[in-house]
Amino acid sequence: MNATSTVKSxxxxxxxxxxxxxGLSPAQIQKVVSDWMAWFEGLKAEGKCLGGxxxxxxxxxxxGKQRTVADGPFAESKEAIGGYFYLTVADENExxxxxxxxxxxxxxxxxEVRPVTDVCSIRQRAEEYSTRQFAEATA
Amino acid sequence: MxxxxxPHWDQGLSTDELQKTMDDVMAWFEGLNQRGTVxxxxxxxxxxxxxxxxxxxxxxxxxxxETKEAVGGYLVLQxxxxxxxxxxxxxxxxxxxxxxxxxxxxxxxxxxxxxxxEIVRRAKERSVSAEELWATMAA
Numbered sequence: 001m002n003a004t005s006t007v008k009s010x011x012x013x014x015x016x017x018x019x020x021x022x023g024l025s026p027a028q029i030q031k032v033v034s035d036w037m038a039w040f041e042g043l044k045a046e047g048k049c050l051g052g053x054x055x056x057x058x059x060x061x062x063x064g065k066q067r068t069v070a071d072g073p074f075a076e077s078k079e080a081i082g083g084y085f086y087l088t089v090a091d092e093n094e095x096x097x098x099x100x101x102x103x104x105x106x107x108x109x110x111x112e113v114r115p116v117t118d119v120c121s122i123r124q125r126a127e128e129y130s131t132r133q134f135a136e137a138t139a
Numbered sequence: 140m141x142x143x144x145x146p147h148w149d150q151g152l153s154t155d156e157l158q159k160t161m162d163d164v165m166a167w168f169e170g171l172n173q174r175g176t177v178x179x180x181x182x183x184x185x186x187x188x189x190x191x192x193x194x195x196x197x198x199x200x201x202x203x204x205e206t207k208e209a210v211g212g213y214l215v216l217q218x219x220x221x222x223x224x225x226x227x228x229x230x231x232x233x234x235x236x237x238x239x240x241x242x243x244x245x246x247x248x249x250x251x252x253x254x255x256x257e258i259v260r261r262a263k264e265r266s267v268s269a270e271e272l273w274a275t276m277a278a
Contacts, residue, residue, distance in 0.1 A: 010181075012181075012183060012213070014210065018250075018251075021251050021254060021255070026255065026257060029251065029255055033249065033251060033252075036249075053140075053245045053246060053247075054245075054246045054248065054249040054250060055140060055243040055244065055245060055246060056243060056244035056245075056246050056250060057250050059221070059241060059242050059243035059244060060221065060225050060228075060241075060242045061239055061240070061241050061242070062225060062228040062229050062231070062234065062239065062240045062242065063234060063237075063238075063239035063240070064234065064235075064239075065234070065235045067229040067234055069225055069229070072241070073241060079208065081142065081210070081241075081243070082250070083249070084140075084213075086179075092188070096188055096190065096195075096198060099188075099190040099195060100190055100194060100195025100198075101195070102190070102195065105190065105191060105192060105193055105194065105195050106193040106194070109191075110189060110190065110191040111189070111190040111191070111195070112187060112188075112189050112190075112201075112202055112210075113187050113188045113189070113190060114183040114184065114187040114202075114210070115183065115184035115186060115187065116181045116182075116183060116184070117181065117182050117183065117184045118181075118182075119182065120161075120182040120211075120212065121146060121182060121184070121185050121204075121211065122146070122148070122149045122157075122161065123161060125149060126149065126154075126157055126158070126161065129154070130154070
Protein backbone atom coordinates (compact mmCIF):
# COMPACT_ATOMS: atom_id res chain seq x y z
CA MET A 1 0.00 0.00 0.00
CA ASN A 2 1.40 3.41 -0.84
CA ALA A 3 0.64 6.87 0.45
CA THR A 4 -2.25 7.42 -1.94
CA SER A 5 -4.21 4.67 -0.27
CA THR A 6 -7.71 5.15 1.09
CA VAL A 7 -8.19 6.65 4.55
CA LYS A 8 -11.22 4.46 5.11
CA SER A 9 -10.54 0.82 5.75
CA UNK A 10 -13.25 -0.44 3.50
CA UNK A 11 -12.59 -3.28 1.12
CA UNK A 12 -14.55 -5.02 -1.53
CA UNK A 13 -14.03 -8.76 -1.84
CA UNK A 14 -14.83 -9.89 -5.36
CA UNK A 15 -15.37 -13.62 -5.73
CA UNK A 16 -14.18 -15.07 -9.01
CA UNK A 17 -14.31 -18.56 -10.41
CA UNK A 18 -17.86 -19.52 -9.67
CA UNK A 19 -18.00 -23.00 -10.98
CA UNK A 20 -16.34 -24.45 -7.92
CA UNK A 21 -19.26 -26.83 -7.51
CA UNK A 22 -18.34 -28.82 -10.63
CA GLY A 23 -17.22 -32.28 -9.82
CA LEU A 24 -18.23 -32.04 -6.17
CA SER A 25 -20.75 -34.36 -4.55
CA PRO A 26 -24.02 -32.87 -3.23
CA ALA A 27 -22.72 -33.37 0.32
CA GLN A 28 -19.52 -31.48 -0.49
CA ILE A 29 -21.50 -28.68 -2.12
CA GLN A 30 -23.76 -28.43 0.91
CA LYS A 31 -20.69 -28.25 3.14
CA VAL A 32 -19.11 -25.41 1.13
CA VAL A 33 -22.37 -23.49 0.89
CA SER A 34 -23.13 -23.84 4.59
CA ASP A 35 -19.55 -22.88 5.50
CA TRP A 36 -19.82 -19.88 3.20
CA MET A 37 -23.07 -18.73 4.75
CA ALA A 38 -21.78 -19.23 8.28
CA TRP A 39 -18.67 -17.23 7.31
CA PHE A 40 -20.84 -14.39 5.96
CA GLU A 41 -23.17 -14.37 8.97
CA GLY A 42 -20.22 -14.42 11.36
CA LEU A 43 -18.55 -11.45 9.66
CA LYS A 44 -21.85 -9.54 9.70
CA ALA A 45 -22.36 -10.30 13.41
CA GLU A 46 -18.83 -9.00 14.12
CA GLY A 47 -19.64 -5.82 12.20
CA LYS A 48 -16.85 -6.50 9.73
CA CYS A 49 -19.07 -7.13 6.75
CA LEU A 50 -21.70 -4.54 5.88
CA GLY A 51 -23.29 -6.60 3.16
CA GLY A 52 -22.77 -8.88 0.25
CA UNK A 53 -24.64 -10.53 -2.55
CA UNK A 54 -24.32 -13.15 -5.19
CA UNK A 55 -24.70 -11.89 -8.76
CA UNK A 56 -26.83 -13.55 -11.38
CA UNK A 57 -24.60 -15.48 -13.73
CA UNK A 58 -25.92 -13.89 -16.86
CA UNK A 59 -25.75 -10.19 -17.37
CA UNK A 60 -24.87 -7.81 -20.15
CA UNK A 61 -21.80 -5.84 -21.09
CA UNK A 62 -22.20 -2.36 -22.53
CA UNK A 63 -19.22 -0.94 -24.40
CA GLY A 64 -17.93 1.30 -27.16
CA LYS A 65 -18.95 4.50 -28.84
CA GLN A 66 -21.97 2.73 -30.28
CA ARG A 67 -22.93 1.60 -26.78
CA THR A 68 -23.19 -1.97 -27.92
CA VAL A 69 -24.97 -4.39 -25.61
CA ALA A 70 -23.56 -7.92 -25.57
CA ASP A 71 -24.20 -11.02 -23.52
CA GLY A 72 -21.72 -11.59 -20.79
CA PRO A 73 -19.74 -12.09 -18.82
CA PHE A 74 -19.10 -15.73 -19.45
CA ALA A 75 -19.90 -17.25 -16.11
CA GLU A 76 -17.88 -20.32 -17.05
CA SER A 77 -14.67 -18.33 -17.19
CA LYS A 78 -12.47 -18.42 -14.13
CA GLU A 79 -12.35 -14.64 -14.10
CA ALA A 80 -16.09 -13.99 -13.95
CA ILE A 81 -17.26 -12.31 -10.78
CA GLY A 82 -19.94 -14.24 -8.93
CA GLY A 83 -20.51 -12.08 -5.89
CA TYR A 84 -19.06 -9.66 -3.41
CA PHE A 85 -18.69 -8.76 0.27
CA TYR A 86 -18.28 -5.20 1.50
CA LEU A 87 -15.86 -5.17 4.45
CA THR A 88 -15.06 -2.53 7.05
CA VAL A 89 -11.92 -3.66 8.84
CA ALA A 90 -8.81 -2.31 10.59
CA ASP A 91 -6.41 -2.61 7.68
CA GLU A 92 -5.50 -4.48 4.53
CA ASN A 93 -3.99 -7.38 6.47
CA GLU A 94 -7.28 -8.04 8.18
CA UNK A 95 -9.08 -7.94 4.83
CA UNK A 96 -6.58 -10.44 3.41
CA UNK A 97 -6.92 -12.70 6.45
CA UNK A 98 -10.69 -12.69 5.99
CA UNK A 99 -10.34 -13.41 2.27
CA UNK A 100 -8.16 -16.42 3.09
CA UNK A 101 -11.10 -17.93 4.99
CA UNK A 102 -13.25 -18.15 1.86
CA UNK A 103 -14.58 -21.73 1.75
CA UNK A 104 -14.49 -21.84 -2.05
CA UNK A 105 -10.69 -21.32 -2.28
CA UNK A 106 -10.03 -25.01 -1.98
CA UNK A 107 -12.16 -25.65 -5.06
CA UNK A 108 -10.81 -22.94 -7.34
CA UNK A 109 -12.47 -19.74 -6.19
CA UNK A 110 -10.29 -16.65 -6.33
CA UNK A 111 -10.86 -13.66 -4.07
CA GLU A 112 -9.86 -10.20 -5.21
CA VAL A 113 -9.32 -7.78 -2.30
CA ARG A 114 -9.78 -4.18 -3.39
CA PRO A 115 -9.59 -1.05 -1.23
CA VAL A 116 -12.64 1.14 -1.66
CA THR A 117 -11.67 4.78 -2.19
CA ASP A 118 -13.39 8.12 -2.14
CA VAL A 119 -11.40 9.54 -5.01
CA CYS A 120 -11.47 8.05 -8.46
CA SER A 121 -7.96 7.17 -9.68
CA ILE A 122 -8.55 9.15 -12.87
CA ARG A 123 -9.27 12.31 -10.91
CA GLN A 124 -6.16 11.61 -8.85
CA ARG A 125 -4.03 11.23 -11.97
CA ALA A 126 -5.54 14.37 -13.48
CA GLU A 127 -4.73 16.34 -10.34
CA GLU A 128 -1.19 15.01 -10.23
CA TYR A 129 -0.80 15.91 -13.88
CA SER A 130 -2.03 19.47 -13.44
CA THR A 131 0.15 19.91 -10.32
CA ARG A 132 3.15 18.75 -12.33
CA GLN A 133 2.29 21.06 -15.22
CA PHE A 134 1.93 23.96 -12.82
CA ALA A 135 5.27 23.12 -11.19
CA GLU A 136 6.96 22.93 -14.60
CA ALA A 137 5.36 26.19 -15.74
CA THR A 138 6.50 28.04 -12.64
CA ALA A 139 9.94 26.44 -12.46
CA MET B 140 -24.70 -3.97 -10.00
CA UNK B 141 -22.78 -2.03 -12.60
CA UNK B 142 -19.08 -2.93 -12.76
CA UNK B 143 -16.94 -0.39 -14.56
CA UNK B 144 -14.09 -2.02 -16.40
CA UNK B 145 -11.06 -0.48 -18.07
CA PRO B 146 -9.99 2.12 -15.51
CA HIS B 147 -7.33 3.71 -17.74
CA TRP B 148 -9.65 5.41 -20.18
CA ASP B 149 -7.94 8.72 -19.48
CA GLN B 150 -4.78 7.71 -21.35
CA GLY B 151 -4.29 9.72 -24.51
CA LEU B 152 -6.98 12.26 -23.71
CA SER B 153 -6.20 15.96 -23.69
CA THR B 154 -6.65 17.82 -20.42
CA ASP B 155 -9.79 19.48 -21.78
CA GLU B 156 -11.30 16.22 -22.97
CA LEU B 157 -10.48 14.58 -19.67
CA GLN B 158 -11.95 17.43 -17.65
CA LYS B 159 -15.10 17.44 -19.77
CA THR B 160 -15.60 13.68 -19.49
CA MET B 161 -15.00 13.69 -15.74
CA ASP B 162 -17.53 16.50 -15.33
CA ASP B 163 -19.97 14.52 -17.49
CA VAL B 164 -19.41 11.39 -15.41
CA MET B 165 -19.99 13.30 -12.17
CA ALA B 166 -23.14 14.92 -13.57
CA TRP B 167 -24.34 11.50 -14.74
CA PHE B 168 -23.78 10.07 -11.30
CA GLU B 169 -25.43 13.01 -9.53
CA GLY B 170 -28.44 12.72 -11.83
CA LEU B 171 -28.88 9.06 -10.94
CA ASN B 172 -28.33 9.82 -7.29
CA GLN B 173 -31.02 12.49 -7.28
CA ARG B 174 -33.48 10.07 -8.80
CA GLY B 175 -32.86 7.88 -5.78
CA THR B 176 -31.78 4.93 -7.88
CA VAL B 177 -28.22 4.63 -6.52
CA UNK B 178 -27.88 2.37 -3.51
CA UNK B 179 -24.12 2.61 -3.34
CA UNK B 180 -21.16 3.43 -5.54
CA UNK B 181 -17.42 3.70 -5.03
CA UNK B 182 -14.26 3.73 -7.05
CA UNK B 183 -11.81 0.96 -6.19
CA UNK B 184 -8.17 1.67 -5.53
CA UNK B 185 -5.70 0.36 -8.09
CA UNK B 186 -3.91 -1.49 -5.33
CA UNK B 187 -5.25 -4.78 -4.19
CA UNK B 188 -4.43 -8.41 -3.66
CA UNK B 189 -5.66 -11.59 -5.25
CA UNK B 190 -6.07 -14.62 -3.02
CA UNK B 191 -6.30 -18.19 -4.28
CA UNK B 192 -5.57 -21.78 -3.36
CA UNK B 193 -6.66 -23.85 -0.39
CA UNK B 194 -6.64 -21.78 2.80
CA UNK B 195 -5.65 -18.79 0.70
CA UNK B 196 -2.03 -19.84 0.43
CA UNK B 197 -1.40 -17.73 -2.67
CA UNK B 198 -1.54 -13.99 -2.11
CA UNK B 199 -0.37 -11.93 -5.06
CA UNK B 200 -0.39 -8.26 -5.96
CA UNK B 201 -3.04 -7.32 -8.34
CA UNK B 202 -5.27 -7.33 -10.16
CA UNK B 203 -3.39 -5.62 -12.95
CA UNK B 204 -5.52 -2.56 -13.31
CA GLU B 205 -3.83 -1.69 -16.61
CA THR B 206 -5.88 -4.35 -18.32
CA LYS B 207 -9.13 -3.49 -20.02
CA GLU B 208 -10.89 -6.09 -17.91
CA ALA B 209 -9.89 -4.70 -14.52
CA VAL B 210 -12.74 -3.38 -12.42
CA GLY B 211 -12.24 0.26 -11.46
CA GLY B 212 -15.45 0.87 -9.57
CA TYR B 213 -19.01 -0.19 -9.04
CA LEU B 214 -22.50 1.16 -8.69
CA VAL B 215 -25.42 -0.62 -7.10
CA LEU B 216 -28.47 0.53 -8.98
CA GLN B 217 -32.11 0.05 -8.14
CA UNK B 218 -33.91 -0.78 -11.36
CA UNK B 219 -37.15 -2.51 -12.28
CA UNK B 220 -35.54 -4.70 -14.89
CA UNK B 221 -32.25 -5.67 -16.49
CA UNK B 222 -33.30 -3.61 -19.53
CA UNK B 223 -33.71 -0.51 -17.41
CA UNK B 224 -30.27 -1.05 -15.86
CA UNK B 225 -28.78 -1.51 -19.34
CA UNK B 226 -30.33 1.77 -20.50
CA UNK B 227 -28.73 3.53 -17.54
CA UNK B 228 -25.38 1.88 -18.32
CA UNK B 229 -25.61 3.06 -21.93
CA UNK B 230 -25.73 6.68 -20.81
CA UNK B 231 -22.31 6.45 -19.10
CA UNK B 232 -20.16 9.21 -20.61
CA UNK B 233 -16.87 7.28 -20.40
CA UNK B 234 -18.03 4.49 -22.75
CA UNK B 235 -16.71 6.36 -25.78
CA UNK B 236 -13.19 6.18 -24.33
CA UNK B 237 -13.09 2.45 -23.86
CA UNK B 238 -14.77 1.86 -20.51
CA UNK B 239 -17.11 -1.09 -20.55
CA UNK B 240 -19.94 -1.54 -18.09
CA UNK B 241 -20.92 -4.99 -16.92
CA UNK B 242 -24.55 -5.08 -15.82
CA UNK B 243 -25.28 -7.86 -13.34
CA UNK B 244 -28.54 -8.52 -11.50
CA UNK B 245 -28.01 -8.87 -7.75
CA UNK B 246 -29.51 -12.02 -6.31
CA UNK B 247 -30.85 -12.89 -2.92
CA UNK B 248 -29.88 -16.50 -3.46
CA UNK B 249 -26.67 -18.03 -4.71
CA UNK B 250 -27.02 -19.36 -8.30
CA UNK B 251 -25.35 -22.56 -7.14
CA UNK B 252 -28.80 -23.29 -5.63
CA UNK B 253 -30.33 -23.24 -9.09
CA UNK B 254 -27.71 -25.65 -10.37
CA UNK B 255 -28.55 -28.11 -7.61
CA UNK B 256 -32.33 -28.27 -7.44
CA GLU B 257 -32.23 -31.46 -5.33
CA ILE B 258 -30.74 -29.46 -2.46
CA VAL B 259 -33.44 -26.80 -2.72
CA ARG B 260 -36.16 -29.48 -2.99
CA ARG B 261 -34.98 -31.09 0.21
CA ALA B 262 -35.10 -27.72 1.89
CA LYS B 263 -38.67 -27.14 0.69
CA GLU B 264 -39.81 -30.53 1.93
CA ARG B 265 -38.73 -29.47 5.36
CA SER B 266 -40.66 -26.20 4.94
CA VAL B 267 -37.61 -24.15 5.56
CA SER B 268 -35.66 -21.91 3.25
CA ALA B 269 -32.51 -23.32 1.74
CA GLU B 270 -30.54 -20.78 3.78
CA GLU B 271 -32.11 -22.00 7.01
CA LEU B 272 -31.43 -25.60 6.13
CA TRP B 273 -27.79 -24.89 5.41
CA ALA B 274 -27.47 -22.74 8.51
CA THR B 275 -28.81 -25.64 10.55
CA MET B 276 -26.41 -28.02 8.90
CA ALA B 277 -23.54 -25.62 9.56
CA ALA B 278 -24.32 -25.42 13.27
